[in-house]
Amino acid sequence: QLVSRLLNDHFGHLGYDDYAVPIVAEEGEDARRWLRRFQDSDQKTPVVATTAELLSTGVDVPSCRNIVFMKTVSSPVLFKQIVGRGSRLDPATDKYWFRVIDYTGATRLFDEWDRPPLPPEDTALGPERGTLEGVVIHAETGDRLVGASVSVLLGPNVQRGPIYTDEDGAFRFERLPTGVVTLVVSGPGFRRRQMKVELLEDEVVSVEVPLKEAGEPPLKVRVTGLEVTIADETIFLIEATGESLSLQEYVDYTRRKVVELVGAQHAALLREVWMDPDRRQRFLEDLYRSSIHPDVLAEVMGLGDADGFDLLAHLAFGEPVRTRDERAQAFRNRHQRFLQRYSHEAREVIVALLEKYRVGGVEEIADPKVFRLPPFDRMGQIVGVQHRFGGVAGLRQAMREMQRRLYQ
Template structure:
């Protein structure tokens, strides 16, 4: 069994022989490539081709599929070809992986934390920023000399091309209110546009929470420029046993390779277009953490990044067909300075002919010329670069048995211009969608979600009495709750956003569906003790202790605590567990009858007869 990394395998010895070349072609029977979305291209492809007789098994959580690298095209070439969607054959075919394990399946199987989406838009994100309008409303606008302003700026340009401190403050203020509601000490990652933005967000959150928590490192920027202090902050943030830092802001550093199991909130203040990067970022929140009782996390989305969620578990589009036909086309040309016309010697030139296939890079000769032979006929991509110049990528159409010429002009690279800065805007929250219906990808506001929940509950239980009959039957209740969760209805989340975290789940659902009052578990436990004295006193002293302890378990955790498995935990375990406790009730069946009767009596039938 051999372990290696690409860089080591590619390194040559004193005679110029690379390490992988020192092994015979048939030395390995199986080559396993971890993070295989990085392979199948360039020098890595040469290593794999050297061991071409072996089975290549690629493993990745982030497969790529574009004109540059196609993980599917390389590793799935020998898999059976199937339709992308059997119900829509016009979508074509693809070769799926030998084994596919989706995020949704990982959540379903209990390996990953599930997620809830809380989407927020500011007024400026909803309508865009018209510079002239901002000036007319009295905002201060600073435009660097070298920048040509746009007429309208939208979310993707915010903090990249134009800095809006008032927008950032509005988002941070709203986030602070959410954190106070959800739990101000819950570990939170905030993904920002760049390092300057990350510093600003961290400072504003520190100003919000530093005084009230007494922590001078409540919110910290974890960015490359923070050096040793940043690395120390990251270690402390990743440690579930350390309460601070609570919030980490970053631009890129936390997107991959960081394990923070206790992270409960992933916040987007930057726009994303890549499902790959989005998946990597969300992975930071999907870790389970029994140590902090974390089994789900929130996505708090200010920039619409959560629109990428519905792409996770879809099969990819069919891979592009590689060029066919004879490899007889020729492509030649020159590379020159766009402003002076001088030929550029030593420019790097390569031709991409398809996913995972490329010729070059080669260098232009003393005349600034390049030449490629043995190319397929069709569209290829010519890639040209040279230090100090902007890289160019040009599509060229080649012709079989003929030479095509393409002369490439490179412009000198210039430093990015400064950002436009606008201050004095009035920015508020325009709308807020808290809930994602996972089956459809639809995002709903709280009022819309309540109406959606009401319809689903009434469909299963048309009356409050029917709902109570379902609820007091453990098997029917669990099936009912499982159906609700499959429909993205989670009573515990509803309780949180309604500010009723201590409410009984039955009462929450009954309130939403039928308008009944909301009772807390404390209310129901106290009512049980007062109303059911005859039931309690009908049992012996030890049995009464058990009933009252079960009632306290319900008060803390809900009706699902009243089940046989509860006797495996303290204090029941110390009392002898289910076996000994059952004797106090006259036997196992009698104990089970008491558990069922307690659930009936916590939700008395009389209260739904009114």
């Protein structure tokens, strides 16, 4: 928890309150929510997850590129389970490798067979008197591709490049060791290509590398209990039951579940639940347990700017969809008397919170960690903000009232 707090303080200028998160049992539902976001390759944050042993097994984070050991590990089994979190491939983020960063000597627990034999079979160890040149072309049209990325792998962790093809789609490497090397070529919108090439001493080896267009690969979104595949048709896989639902079926499933949890056939009771931070949190937790994630559904439906309440009210009760921008502007227009109750310094806090809501939603401002971010850091973070409202109770009351008025 200390490490995540220090990282958030250091990178606070980036504007994220969850750049680093502690995924530990003490954090309760927050930890589960952070883990869901950490597993989702499409989410910008969290960037760093600090944990004791929660990520040792049973947790899939395909985009994880760095495993950092900051405490002593004595169990070889635990060590390899932790390292295994980085071994997943993730083509969606072009992740084909990962690092192990060891501050505690944990890598002593690697077995001999965990490493390639030395020297590796494919490592080019001859004199550096080989030359490799070539052109990269479009596999269908034969056109030469400008700006394609070209690298040469000489062995494990030994690479030349990348360099980029010139205006003629050509590339050239000189002073390469003779022997078998691996040529890796990629380009925006094209499939990555990898091929073996044998280099000979004092000879120029020429190759032509055709690349095929990548097309539109299916997009997968994973959160706890739910996997979404977006291709020609969006498919929602509810892991608890194994059901595969189309978008319309998932919308119908969401509608039934919202009506069941609210206990009414109209939006008024949902609004009451949503205006109360405690009831809203319990309601959202019930949705998550049912594999319903409003933020994922909003993105799939192209309604990423919609407020969570408005999305659910629209799906369940046919209410019009309003964006967070619209609600923020309505708050400014309708609740000037509420704002005028407070001092200038306190109004600055409310206006800043309103901007955080506009960008990240009501859950963003309901989390006290928001006060670590700009501009609140310049106000003295949580302590300084509380002082502007006359103490903890005053700030808490203002925040609850603000959230209630957002949905009036």
